């Protein structure tokens with residue numbers, strides 16, 4: 001009898017019995033707490049309602065009305081009795097914003113600016129041949145960091161590195177079930193960590209100042225929402241696990257402070273007027289390196305055109321590209337398109353922009369036609385809620 005042949009739609013390879021057994025072996029290696037949870041118990045078969053149970057009706061509302069006003073959307077949250085506070089709105093925005101910018105940009109990753117028709121939507125494809133809404137290493141690492149901050153309730157660097165290794169080697173928290181892209185700086189740091197056990201394994205040479213630690217930063221300013229100083233301190237440490245170069249560390253320190261302000265509802269004018277800080281003299285007493293200072297204080301990005309902006313993997317380029325897109329737009333979507341259409345490291349520029357802009361504009365006004373395309377979108381809402389639970393428990397002490 002002729003057996004019907006099946007092919008992997010992504011790689012085009014013939015699916016053999018050995019391949020299926022290998023997939024089952026890989027699946028079994030992953031414990032339940034390192035899998036994406038189901039959105040509702042309709043899918044899991046459990047009798048217990050899931051934390052994101054409410055999202056099935058929320059999805060119906062937002063699919064019918066993808067771009068409600070902020071007030072309309074807030075009113076809906078109140079009607080279904082789900083946390084409608086502005087803080088969680090900004091936490092949700094920052095996390096889903098990362099995945100959106102990443103999924104949008106992956107299509108034109110590595111492309112020269114101007115060499116492709118400008119993107120207007122999340123369409124997938126790109127160097128990893130992803131489906132529309134699948135995201136890359138940026139969001140996987142951000143998700144690992146969020147998961148670690150939640151399960152340890154603190155900034156446990158070893159735990160963060162353990163999760164990054166699980167993603168790298170077992171495909172945990174990947175949109176496709178595999179780690180299909182990973183930066184050189186990250187991989188060397190993870191190898192070093194596995195050899196030495198020292199979580200502060202990031203290369204410190206100036207040439208290694210890539211954007212790989214900045215691209216995952218959002219969970220830090222959310223977790224330390226109660227303290228600007230802790231946000232900056234732990235942003236630096238979390239960078240140093242994989243990226244120890246001073247520019248990479250200081251880009252994370254500055255940007256996490258900026259995100260902290262955005263999460264607290266500070267206006268764009270105030271955020272981008274020199275070095276944002278809620279504490280007088282903070283940056284004088286805890287200075288940043290010269291290149292970050294120059295970029296922020298001279299504000300040249302405010303007068304630049306797209307052709308003058310580079311969006312390479314060098315963290316100073318990425319930081320400028322993100323600030324440029326944020327400054328020159330007045331909605332999440334227009335800025336995201338400005339960011340990714342710079343090409344080059346488009347998914348990472350998009351992911352970092354998405355974290356800042358998502359925090360600033362909030363989830364309620366992000367076009368739901370993009371949100372619903374995102375793979376495992378409900379998990380980003382869940383992480384926002386779990387991070388808020390920790391913040392609240394600390395306030396109660």
Ligand SMILES: [Mg+2]
Pocket residue numbers: 136137138181347348
């Ligand atoms: Mg990527």
